[in-house]
Amino acid sequence: MHIPGGPDGRRMLAVTFVDKTGSGLWAATAALYFTYVAGLGTAEIGLLLGVSGAAGIAGPPLGGLLADRVPLRPLLAGVQLLRAAASLALLTTTDLPLLTAIAAAGSLGDRASSVLTKLYATRIAGPDRSRYQAVNRTVSNLGWAVGGLVAAAALTTGTTATYRWLLTGDALSFVAIALLTLRCGEPPSPARVVATGGKGARAGAPAAGERTPALAAGEKTLAPAAGENTAAPGPSPWRDRRYLAYTATEAVLFLDDSVFNVGLALWAVTATTLPHGLVPLLLVLNNVLVVCFQVPFARFGSTPAKARRTLLPLAAAFLTGAAALAASATGTRWLAATTLILAAVAFTVAEMLHATVSWELSVALAPPTAQGAYLGVHGLAQAAQRSAGPLAVTGAIAAGPLGWLGLGAGLAVICLAQRRLTRDDDGTAMSVPGLTVSEH
Structure with a gap:
């Protein structure tokens, strides 16, 4: 591979x-x-x-x-x-x-x-x-x-x-x-790029609106001298309203984590007729599917445009999983087992799709000279979900089947909102025009 x-x-x-x-x-x-x-x-x-x-x-x-x-x-x-x-x-x-x-x-x-x-x-x-x-x-x-x-x-x-x-x-x-x-090498940084054939001249930070030069073969990063300022400060993510709004939507879409860690098992043992001994197998199914299919799913986020389009099937996966959980409480043991398996598969598909989309969009929306600061802010989405996610999921459980349907619908709406949020004014691409992280 x-x-x-x-x-x-x-x-x-x-x-x-x-x-x-x-x-x-x-x-x-x-x-x-x-x-x-x-x-x-x-x-x-x-x-x-x-x-x-x-x-x-x-x-x-x-x-x-x-x-x-x-x-x-x-x-x-x-x-x-x-x-x-x-x-x-x-x-x-x-x-x-x-x-x-x-x-x-x-x-x-x-x-x-x-x-x-x-x-x-x-x-x-x-x-x-x-x-x-x-x-x-x-x-x-x-x-x-x-x-x-x-x-x-x-x-x-x-x-x-x-x-x-x-x-x-x-x-x-x-x-x-x-x-x-x-033992690893220092990765290329947008602010520290020189050519080996030169005399050690250091490439400065790009001017506003200028594309950062790509690292070609034979180029390497140059560690700054003692006391040297490596680059002018990059833009602040805390002043980027679009990125902050995007991070807020991410905090909601990361709820699949709480569904598996809290919701699935708790719902199965309190609201369905599934034998308790089978509940851990739903989590095993999640792990097996991720190991088998996460790499093939990478193609859905290979570019910002593909990642943005993938938000539509992501919304469908959230709706399917939530509807299956709602249906699992309304029938026999066999229906409960079937619908819970369907829910586990659907939420695992959502997990894999969102992981791919999130990785691509969180980077594509970040200016190269402030990647660290922007990805740090994006990391708050998972941190916030870990705090508030269990409350949201247990709230859905307390509300019964309608609670799951409401949660699924809410997740789908957030997918559509994020799709609109991450388009340019012409409705085609991303907020960082034509720039990818390979262009250091």
Whole structure:
């Protein structure tokens, strides 16, 4: 399989696999660790996770802002070491305030790492970024599965030492990916481009409206001298009303995450006749479909225009999944099983389509000289969804079948709104005319 980005692209896929394997170890045991090792109660665990999650919201914009000002590779490695230090520090105390502060630092690093990894991939993959993202999501799902299986096997012992070793494994995975990251090259930056045949002259930032020159064969990035200003400050995403509105729509479309993590299982066991033992198989089906089809789905977002057109089938997938969930509560066990499988497939299709569309449009709408800052703001969409998404999904469950139909209709309307939002005034393309991230 061709991997965009060459050797660095392959190394970053290894980073993703090791990262998600370690994260799978911790995700499967976090609540148990805080309960049986740290001795926290349910309310205390909820407070710890809530506060640390809120602190992590600052990670994407902070990481993206720094990425436009300093070399990306050492910044990403440093963030991974922050995550490692936070994981190891959890082993040193059972005090709730200290655990909360440590978890907050880890959450900050985790969210920053996500946007910095995406930015690195964007810079090395160029016009093949959609395919790279698809391969990356496939590897990510494999890593989560491996980590979860290892954790499940280890937890059969049920000892506190096992929980500590799993957390240690998570920390060591961050050290490993920091070392792997340092083996990668510094990706080309729009503000630091020179030709090897020249005398080291540095290309400055493009003037307003000017296309950034492409990196041709034989070109490389030039690290700035000590004290040198690498580029004039790029435009601020906080003043870009279109990008902020786009990010707000993204926060809604990321609800597929809460549907799978919260809604599907809760609805199946409270509102349908499906045997409880079959519920985990719906999540397995989601993972299998992503691993098998995310890469082929990359073609739906290979250009900004294709990504924008894909918002229509994305709306249809959301409507189909929501309608299937509504129907699952109105019949026999066989009808419940059939409609829940249909819902899982439809929401998985929506997940894969949205991942492809989101990757392409979030980059295409960002000016090259401020990619980091813009993608950092875009990262707030997922952070906001993780906080508000479970409330929206449980609200739909409380409202019954009509709640799911309303949620599906709302998601479809947001797809149509985003399609209109991301067109140019002539109704054809994107807000950054004729520019792709390959043009550094």
